Structures are given as C-alpha cells and as structure tokens.
Amino acid sequence: MHQIRSYFEKTVKMSDSDWEFFSSKLKRTEYKKRTALLRVGEVESHLNFIETGSIRMFIPKEENDLTFAFSFSGQFMSAYDSFITQTPSNYQTETITDTVLWSITFDDLQDIYRNTDCGQIIGRKTAESLFLLKVKREQSLLNESAEDRYLNLFTEQPHLIKEIPLKFLASYIGITPQALSRIRKRIS
Amino acid sequence: MHQIRSYFEKTVKMSDSDWEFFSSKLKRTEYKKRTALLRVGEVESHLNFIETGSIRMFIPKEENDLTFAFSFSGQFMSAYDSFITQTPSNYQTETITDTVLWSITFDDLQDIYRNTDCGQIIGRKTAESLFLLKVKREQSLLNESAEDRYLNLFTEQPHLIKEIPLKFLASYIGITPQALSRIRKRIS
DNA sequence: CGCCGAGTTGAACTGAATCAAGAAACGTGG
DNA sequence: CCACGTTTCTTGATTCAGTTCAACTCGGCG
DSSP states (O other): OHHHHHHHHTTSOOOHHHHHHHHHTOEEEEEOTTOEEEOTTOBOOEEEEEEEOEEEEEEOOSSSOEEEEEEETTSEEOOHHHHHHTOBOSSEEEESSOEEEEEEEHHHHHHHHHHOTTHHHHHHHHHHHHHHHHHHHHHHHHHSOHHHHHHHHHHHOHHHHHHSOHHHHHHHHTSOHHHHHHHHHHHO | OHHHHHHHHTTSOOOHHHHHHHHHTOEEEEEOTTOEEEOTTOBOOEEEEEEEOEEEEEEOOSSSOEEEEEEETTSEEOOHHHHHHTOBOSSEEEESSOEEEEEEEHHHHHHHHHHOTTHHHHHHHHHHHHHHHHHHHHHHHHHSOHHHHHHHHHHHOHHHHHHSOHHHHHHHHTSOHHHHHHHHHHHO
C-alpha cells in the first residue's frame, strides 16, 4: 500500500494527514484471473491501483475482442473515460492473471478533491499522465507498422510477451492473431 | 474573449475575481496562414485558445508530413504533452488558415493553479477532456476502416473537408493522399 | 481419454502503399 | 491580370502487408 503513496510522491508532496485521509478510502480486493471488473454499459465507479497482476481493456466482438490497452502492477487503471464522465463504458475491463487491487470510489475521490490540498493536483497529474500515454499510443498507431509496434512492445515490456495470450497482443497491435503469428515466425 | 470564460463555465463556476486574474494573463495574437507556432525540439510554452482559424499538428517527414491532429476556433490547443512535461516537442504545430489566438504562458498558468480556487479544477478538467479526445481517437484508429474515419469526419466536421488540404486529411485518417483520393471518388 | 481454446500454417483475396505521370489549383512576380 | 513554376490532386499499374477462411497441431483440463 505504501507503493501508492510513493507513486504519488513522485509528482506531488503529500502531507501525512492528506495521506491518512486518502488511504482510509482505499479497499483491497483480490480477483481470480479472467474476472470482469467492468462490463460494457456499466458506469465505472472505481479508480484502482494494481498491487499485483495484469488487466486488459477491450471492446467485446463476436469473433475476436478488440483489446486496446493493458495495465500492470504498480499502475493505476480504470475505465477512466467512463469514470470521469460517469457515463456507461463502451468497453470491458478484465483481469488477465490473478490480481490484487486497491480501489477508491468516484464519490470518495470527489471528497478527496474537495478536502485535501493535494487532491486536485493528484487528479490533474493523473489525467495528464493518462493523456501522455494516449498521445504516445496515437503516434505509434499512425507512425509505426504492426511489426514496429510488436518489436517496441518486445523491448519495452519483454515480460508481457510471455504472460499475455498472443491474440490479445495482436489486437493491441492492430492486426489479427494469424498475422502476428507470422510476424513472430519471421523475426525469430 | 468572453467565449473563453463561457468555455470554462461549461464545467466550472468561475468567480469574477478569478476570471479577472486569469484574463489579465491572456495575450491576443494574429497569425498568417501556414505559420509555425512550435517546431520540433522546442518546448511548448503556451496554452492557446483559438478565437478564429484552424491549426494542425504534425511530425515533419521527408515526403509527406504525418498530420495527426487538428484544432479549430472555440477550442484550446497546445502541444500539450510538451507543455505539461516541459520537454521538447517531437512534433510541430502550424496554422492552416489565418488564425487569432489568446495565449497564456506555462508560468502564468502555474500561477493560476496556485492562486485561484478554480485553477486546479480547470487544469484537471482540461487534461481530462484532452484525454477523452485521445481515447476516442484510439478506438477510431483500431476499430474503424480508413473509409469509416473519412465518413465520420465528413459528418462531424463537414466544413473541414472543404477547408483542409486532402493530404492533411489523408494523413490524419492514416492513409496516403492517393488512397484518400480514391476513396473520395468511390463514394461520391 | 477426449475436448476445447490457442497458436500455427497455407492459399486466395483485398485495401492500401508505392512508383509514376499527367491535370488542376495556387501564389508570385512581372 | 496574365504567365510561370510549384504544389496538390487525380489516375493507372504494380507490389505488399494483412485479412479471411480453413485445416491442422499442441497443451491443458474436466
């Protein structure tokens, strides 16, 4: 749980009383692998910190789901667009492996925004860092070939390639599992 | 200039004194078309509100630039990733048409964050809404065909198709100018 | 053991890239 | 206001990466 405080303190100085207030809102929950945290049409009510495990976000499809994002231990995750707008999500979030989360509800977070000095700053920093991730992703999708994206993934997150089913990776990269299987074969 | 205040008040109530403080920092500037606002390697020092005009963001390339975003009158624009991290931008921002901007500097904005009640909230809301745009974009790039994206652009921003050179649109959609020219021909 | 989902491989097809050339529009200087 | 050069757009031919459909292998699990 202290990793959450240090996560914040990378960007914002947090007083003990603010941390006290914040941490009192956190709930720890364990999930089995392949457990849905949020389904399409539901409103995201939690912001989660991943203690251990991995999560994917995807738009369910008849044949192959469209997996567009992953989150790993040490990161915050949430259907953040649904969360901040409090409107139904058009995608699902689901554990890939057994996962432990520390969660805070939307209402409690609003409370923190109102009642702590650092709350607003943390909220802004969170939104900003999520924005940065998406900018990077956008440029990757427009700028790089599928093979580039696979190789970059490989260098940035080598563990990921072993832990995550190929079909999720393929979807994330923007191609079919067959195509990724061929790329893999070609470059190995 | 009042459109800026109403822009904010869509989400946050702003006191007269806060608005006074905020607006005192704004500078109005006129730009000719095809004027670079920020070049690759420079650090974005301004957040701009577009009074009139249109702007594109692109990564310069030998042959065809990679245009990945547009901004129009009534919107805020900035190389926001460079702005919030205060690190060099890997892309350029440039007016497409003659453009009028109201600008605030990074330092003045930090001042507003510190010294007004609504500053942090506005900062958070800004980051959140930019994040939402990028989420939408990501799903569009993964979920839709080039033709889908063109047609959606066409219905959402019909004026855009007339004002903006085809090669910029093509790049934004993620295809070559030739390919877009053919799509255009086919569906007309 | 038998089943099922995940991954691999093959063959035919397709949307878009690339290379190339010509037509149209655009801006600038005389 | 026209003439010229430059850029943008269009069109054609070829190539290529990735899709689709289909069959087969492999590993885990009831």
